[in-house]
Amino acid sequence: MNYPEAPRLDLVENLHGTDVADPYRWLEDAQDPRTITWLSAQDTLVAQACAEWSTSSHWESRLRDLMSAGAISPPIWRGERAFFMRRTAEQEHALLLTIDPDGTERV
Numbered sequence: 001m002n003y004p005e006a007p008r009l010d011l012v013e014n015l016h017g018t019d020v021a022d023p024y025r026w027l028e029d030a031q032d033p034r035t036i037t038w039l040s041a042q043d044t045l046v047a048q049a050c051a052e053w054s055t056s057s058h059w060e061s062r063l064r065d066l067m068s069a070g071a072i073s074p075p076i077w078r079g080e081r082a083f084f085m086r087r088t089a090e091q092e093h094a095l096l097l098t099i100d101p102d103g104t105e106r107v
Helices: 033-051 056-067
Strands: 012-015 018-021 076-078 081-087 095-099
Antiparallel strands (some): 012 018, 076 081
């Protein structure tokens, strides 16, 4: 495998009297052209590796099945109300809901 090169910066900051090296700070900036290029190369590397896995289609199918089941978090009680997160099979992201004392659910 040819891993993408990640140039190291000669960057050292003094934080509260301690020198801290941060050679990969450029990766923290999602708009930096170096970051964009590096992430694209990483995506290509992963895609090439996954293409060689003989069972990848099985795992992709299994993960889709598991994710399509939806999810619900345990409730957190605040006073007489319970708060919880719920994601149905059709939703990409969970919603925060509350249950009022009378049992009514609200987003």
